[in-house]
Amino acid sequence: MSSPPGLNKPAPQALYRRAKDFVQDKLGRGEWKPGDLIPSENRLVQELGMSRMTVNRALRELTDEGQLVRVAGVGTFVAASKPQSNLLRITNIADEILARGHRYNCQVLHLGRESASMSIAAALALPTGASVFHLLCVHYEEDVPVQLEDRYVNPELVPDFLSQSFGDRLQAAKYLLQVIRPDEMEHIVEASHPNGDESRQMQIDSNEPCLVLLRRTWNSGKVVTYVRLLHPSSRYRLGSRLPVTGAHRDS
Numbered sequence: 001m002s003s004p005p006g007l008n009k010p011a012p013q014a015l016y017r018r019a020k021d022f023v024q025d026k027l028g029r030g031e032w033k034p035g036d037l038i039p040s041e042n043r044l045v046q047e048l049g050m051s052r053m054t055v056n057r058a059l060r061e062l063t064d065e066g067q068l069v070r071v072a073g074v075g076t077f078v079a080a081s082k083p084q085s086n087l088l089r090i091t092n093i094a095d096e097i098l099a100r101g102h103r104y105n106c107q108v109l110h111l112g113r114e115s116a117s118m119s120i121a122a123a124l125a126l127p128t129g130a131s132v133f134h135l136l137c138v139h140y141e142e143d144v145p146v147q148l149e150d151r152y153v154n155p156e157l158v159p160d161f162l163s164q165s166f167g168d169r170l171q172a173a174k175y176l177l178q179v180i181r182p183d184e185m186e187h188i189v190e191a192s193h194p195n196g197d198e199s200r201q202m203q204i205d206s207n208e209p210c211l212v213l214l215r216r217t218w219n220s221g222k223v224v225t226y227v228r229l230l231h232p233s234s235r236y237r238l239g240s241r242l243p244v245t246g247a248h249r250d251s
Contacts, residue, residue: 015050019058022048027067027078036078038068066234092173097141105143105168109201110136113155113162120152123216123226133161135172138201145202146235151227157219172227180224182217189213194230202232209233 022044026032039047044055059076062068069077097104114134121128133153138145151172153161157180164175190212199206213229 015054016057016061019044019048019050019055020062023058023062024067032078034078037075038078040075092171092177093139093147094168094171094174097139097146100141102141103143105140106137106166106171107140108135108137108166110134111162111166116152120226124152124154124223126154126223131155133158135161135166137166137172139171144235145204146231148198148202148230149227150230151225153225154223157222157224172225176217176225180219182219182224184218186216187213188215191233192230198230202230204232204234211236 023032023038026038032038041052041055041059044050044059045052048055059068059070063070063076067079069079071077094104094106112134113131115129116124116126116132118128120132121130124130124132126132133155135149135151135153137149139147139149149172153172153176155161158176160179161172161175164170164172166172166175192210192212194202194204194206194208194210196206198210199208204210209232211231211233213231214227215229216226217224
């Protein structure tokens with residue numbers, strides 16, 4: 001028995017999806033490059049033969065996905081590609097920035113010894129009030145702040161931490177990997193809004209969504225360091241790519 005006419009035909013693609021595909025094809029081919037002003041909604045409506053509402057939805061979704069930037073009264077631009085930090089490795093942001101051929105610099109806001117609060121002591125598996133080292137610094141890419149590093153270190157394991165000249169030439173992550181190799185690592189990612197100090201330090205609005213990477217490393221069962229790395233989501237992203245091994249591979 002044959003199927004009714006049209007039963008096995010794929011459903012027609014939504015018009016707004018076709019509009020998105022049109023724009024993404026232009027982006028993928030490099031016809032529209034980062035920073036370029038794309039044709040106006042009216043121009044796209046005429047070119048695609050679609051309603052303004054359909055084109056508007058496509059552009060709105062592409063903006064929400066970070067592929068476009070819409071400026072009121074000016075137009076819609078191709079978004080600059082956001083640098084990505086590897087989520088599954090201990091990386092040094094300075095090396096990542098320099099590898100992209102960009103200019104890197106670092107501003108140290110605080111470096112000293114202090115008594116651990118209850119939360120910091122718990123993160124480092126130390127008694128509350130124990131002496132810890134604390135580093136607070138901002139990492140810049142092309143003079144734009146892209147990461148706020150708030151790091152605590154166990155003095156017993158890294159006694160010379162405070163005597164280092166951290167900055168453009170030497171970063172805490174690089175130094176720690178040189179002096180003590182971790183044998184265990186924990187990464188936790190959170191979404192957050194910056195507090196008053198963080199928005200000022202990162203030169204962002206207090207409503208700017210941020211990605212926060214919480215990292216702890218261990219050596220021989222002891223926590224070496226606990227660091228909170230804050231990234232404005234409009235300037236940075238976290239992700240990884242790795243091979244899947246084994247007989248069974250989950251999609």
